[in-house]
Amino acid sequence: MAFLEVRNIEKSFGKVEVLKDVSFDLELGEVLSIIGSSGNGKTTLLRCLNYLETIDGGAVSINGEIILDEEYGDRKNPKNKKISINRKHYGLVFQQFNLFPQYTALKNIMLPLELREKERKKKGLNYLDNKQIEEESLELLKKVGLEEKKDNYPCELSGGQQQRVAIARAMVLKPDILCFDEPTSALDPELTGEVLKVIKELKDEFKITMIIVTHEMEFARNISDKVLHLSKGKVASFGTPSEVFDNPANDDTKQFIASYERMKNE
Amino acid sequence: MFWKITSELLNGFTISIFLFTFTLLFSLPLGLLMCFCTMSKVKPLSIFMKFIVLILRGTPLMLQIFVIFYVPGLLFDFQWPMINTGWEWFDSSFSSRFIAALVAFSVNYAAYFSEIYRGGIQSIPQGQYEAAEVLGMNKRQIFFKVILLQVIKRIIPPMSNEVITLIKDTSLANVIAVTELMFVANLKLKTGLIWPIFYAGLFYFIFNGIVTIILSKVEKKLSYFKV
Ligand SMILES: Nc1ncnc2c1ncn2[C@@H]1O[C@H](COP(=O)(O)OP(=O)(O)OP(=O)(O)O)[C@@H](O)[C@H]1O
Ligand SMILES: [Mg+2]
Numbered sequence: 001m002a003f004l005e006v007r008n009i010e011k012s013f014g015k016v017e018v019l020k021d022v023s024f025d026l027e028l029g030e031v032l033s034i035i036g037s038s039g040n041g042k043t044t045l046l047r048c049l050n051y052l053e054t055i056d057g058g059a060v061s062i063n064g065e066i067i068l069d070e071e072y073g074d075r076k077n078p079k080n081k082k083i084s085i086n087r088k089h090y091g092l093v094f095q096q097f098n099l100f101p102q103y104t105a106l107k108n109i110m111l112p113l114e115l116r117e118k119e120r121k122k123k124g125l126n127y128l129d130n131k132q133i134e135e136e137s138l139e140l141l142k143k144v145g146l147e148e149k150k151d152n153y154p155c156e157l158s159g160g161q162q163q164r165v166a167i168a169r170a171m172v173l174k175p176d177i178l179c180f181d182e183p184t185s186a187l188d189p190e191l192t193g194e195v196l197k198v199i200k201e202l203k204d205e206f207k208i209t210m211i212i213v214t215h216e217m218e219f220a221r222n223i224s225d226k227v228l229h230l231s232k233g234k235v236a237s238f239g240t241p242s243e244v245f246d247n248p249a250n251d252d253t254k255q256f257i258a259s260y261e262r263m264k265n266e
Numbered sequence: 267m268f269w270k271i272t273s274e275l276l277n278g279f280t281i282s283i284f285l286f287t288f289t290l291l292f293s294l295p296l297g298l299l300m301c302f303c304t305m306s307k308v309k310p311l312s313i314f315m316k317f318i319v320l321i322l323r324g325t326p327l328m329l330q331i332f333v334i335f336y337v338p339g340l341l342f343d344f345q346w347p348m349i350n351t352g353w354e355w356f357d358s359s360f361s362s363r364f365i366a367a368l369v370a371f372s373v374n375y376a377a378y379f380s381e382i383y384r385g386g387i388q389s390i391p392q393g394q395y396e397a398a399e400v401l402g403m404n405k406r407q408i409f410f411k412v413i414l415l416q417v418i419k420r421i422i423p424p425m426s427n428e429v430i431t432l433i434k435d436t437s438l439a440n441v442i443a444v445t446e447l448m449f450v451a452n453l454k455l456k457t458g459l460i461w462p463i464f465y466a467g468l469f470y471f472i473f474n475g476i477v478t479i480i481l482s483k484v485e486k487k488l489s490y491f492k493v
Contacts, residue, residue, distance in 0.1 A: 091400070092400045098394060102415045102493075
């Protein structure tokens, strides 16, 4: 039994089948990159995992416990209530950062934790006080190298800095798996490096399990334990970076890698 | 003579300010309620409310004042209540006119406000809701902790326009003999005195200025972030 097991995920928008029978496994501490050309369902897959879309079929389990199946989408089903509990397995970093503009960098990170601890206090569970919340949040801000920007508002930060704050924020509830949807594609080329570096550090120093949708092939090859090529909503290839990049068995993947190599050489 | 007329105009002005203040007090929350109705997933409710808003915005406020003051009495024998406040400038026979005007203003402005609220809420990107949602917030927390202040910031400029317009619109209440500032000035005009109407204009102008300054202060307060 793998840590994360994704089984036969199906998803359609109306008549358009976007995900077809998507399955893969991921072990604790592993980094998975999802690659594929535009419109092949990468974002949709991440959104399904994060309960932002309802799936039509399939299931997801963590440590053998089912955390998503098709019944989760049905609002009348009691399982739907579990979404808020199961969500805590994931953190999600968006392409467009989506920081809350009215809060400082530090407050952006603190807010989710504050709200959760308030709930815990109400329920009579042990909880963190404001000072502890601030300390933990500041610690995360340090991890992404932005301690000195703690009092700055998002509009005062560069895109790369905003994304690093967003990464820290996604980690504040201590998710099991950190998901990224093209974390650098909204950034100017000269800013992608700092974000990729932070992600690399999270892997090297903290062994965080990650799923990264990316168009940065070199980065994917370097950081990943597993690579998944999604083509027309199907898993075309799934394996180690060298299996997928160097000798892909699948024709779609061959083509995709070849066209990428061509683009790089031009 | 000057002081006597000043005091008469001031009495009228007090009524104008009353009308202005209470209209805002009622129409701001009522507008939010109407906005939630128009955005409701319950189709009949949303269609009904959209229709009401369309009518309120599509017909003259003066017409609505007449309708609200006269029609209930003519059709249902309903009289707007007379309240005894004990204030001499606000006698009980007058209060029914004032209340009718207040109802007309409140409902009319609520319709305008509801559209502004709706525009504001819909202009917040979906990504804000989704980011909050994946961070474990529930609907109430998302609205109050994440969305509301952004909406307020976005709607302050169009709201300011409406509020300024409302100051001037209070003069419409004179059509059902609410003795607000315009009504008093008009009485003087009918006796052949011209200057009080200019004097009244000055009252409106100064009040406008004060409100404008307050609103731009609020706008400035929220300028520390961008949406
Ligand atoms: N809410 C939606 N309603 C209808 N169709 C959608 C919706 N979201 C995505 N799609 C469709 O699903 C397909 C997959 O979209 P998706 O965003 O998952 O692709 P992607 O691989 O992330 O692409 P990109 O690299 O451009 O981000 C596309 O054809 C898209 O048009
Ligand atoms: Mg995408």
